[in-house]
Amino acid sequence: MGGPSALVWQQVLALDARYNAYRTPHNVQFRTQYIRRRSQLLREYAKNTEPTIRKQYLKIRSQLLSQRYGPISEASSVRSSSIRGSVSHLERMESAIEEKNDCVKKFPNTLPVPTNRADASRAMAGGKSVSENYAFAGMHHIFDDHIGHAATAVKFANDEKNLLAYSSMDGNICICEICPEPKITATLSGHTDGVTDFAWSLSNDLIVSVSSDATLRLWQTNSGKCMRNIASSLVGMAQCAIHCCLFQPVNNNMVVLGNTAGQITVVNISTGKTRKGANAKLSGAVLSMAFDSSGKVLWAGDDKGIIHSFTFDLATGQLRKGHQMVIQAGSSLSSIQSRSWISREARDPSVLVNVAADTLRLFRVTDDRGMLLHKRSFPVKHNKHLIRSVFCPLMSFRQGACVVTASEDMSVCFFDIERASKPCVNRLQGHSAVVIDVSFNCDESMLASCDTEGVLIIWKREQ
Structure with missing residues (x-):
């Protein structure tokens, strides 16, 4: 088929x-x-x-x-369709997540990856090895519309093969289609300084973006229209760069922000306001954040090398402190990615962290407040830039499991997290500058990577 x-x-x-x-x-x-x-x-x-x-x-x-x-549960929203899509998805997943957590309690030493017992899952994936599945080599297309300005993030839309967006320090976000002909379909312009991060809503009809200009903007993706512009001061945050943003996965009416002053704030994008208790303070600049699949746990990493976990009240948006974990004292944590494994063979929720100490680290989540247990480390050239990584989306159906990271040596690195030795299974070399971010489309047929010269490369997997 x-x-x-x-x-x-x-x-x-x-x-x-x-x-x-x-x-x-x-x-x-x-x-x-x-x-x-x-x-x-x-x-x-x-x-x-x-x-x-x-x-x-x-x-x-x-x-x-x-x-x-x-x-399907209902919730108020700027765009109710976004909320319905989010709630529907997470409600259906929640019982599966609870089943996984029960298994973790019974088998605490289970590896956080699909194992060699995953016969049915491997059959669904075609039975290929990790190296074969991630043999990306050819360049499908190169976008250079941000040339001369560092790209900051690239993200495929949710469950999409051909739709993605990437942001730049020129203050713009480009929405692109890859097939049948690569083209830019919309440019989101309005920020007065570099765009540091953005996120797609679950139904892909909205994008939220943050910037060094200390504002949050909400965009309509089909028209490119800016629906809301919220200054930091209006939600009780310092007037400084906002480094990261996330839609709340259960309720896309809530967005979480993290800034240079170490502040985390939950904003209601319908009203443009926050509420008491929907904020937190870290000891350093907030550089990265991630929710777990249920939306009940939030992790935030700072420039001091510390990850803070919080439990999230889905009804009110209030944050409660969970754990404080020193990952690498004095080293920036530029990316946090969370993954709950959709596989009966491996049921551990996992977290992937880029540490500006030349390492990419994998952790297992050990409790419902976000405690992390270190599992693996991988060598990556990284000590200065805010580079990011990603879990491969189909890893639950592969023999082995793979993660991909940007790197300061101008390459894109693929790591098999089950291999005891020589875990790097592929390295893409085509950029002429530091690679900042990477993103897979939903079926892993395309991989996007962007760099500090503003170039976006679309890589095509070998068939």
């Missing part, structure tokens, strides 16, 4: 997988067999079904599953 005609059937299978935890919750084997049989049937019928019928089937099945397992 291949080509554009297969996309809807892949979405149907993904929909079934989201609801799978609700089917015979005490019979894991049946749920696994169900998904495998669904995959087989979808592949067989995809060849002889009209595209319009496939789309209608997806719509009807989504409605039936919602009726069978409960209605």
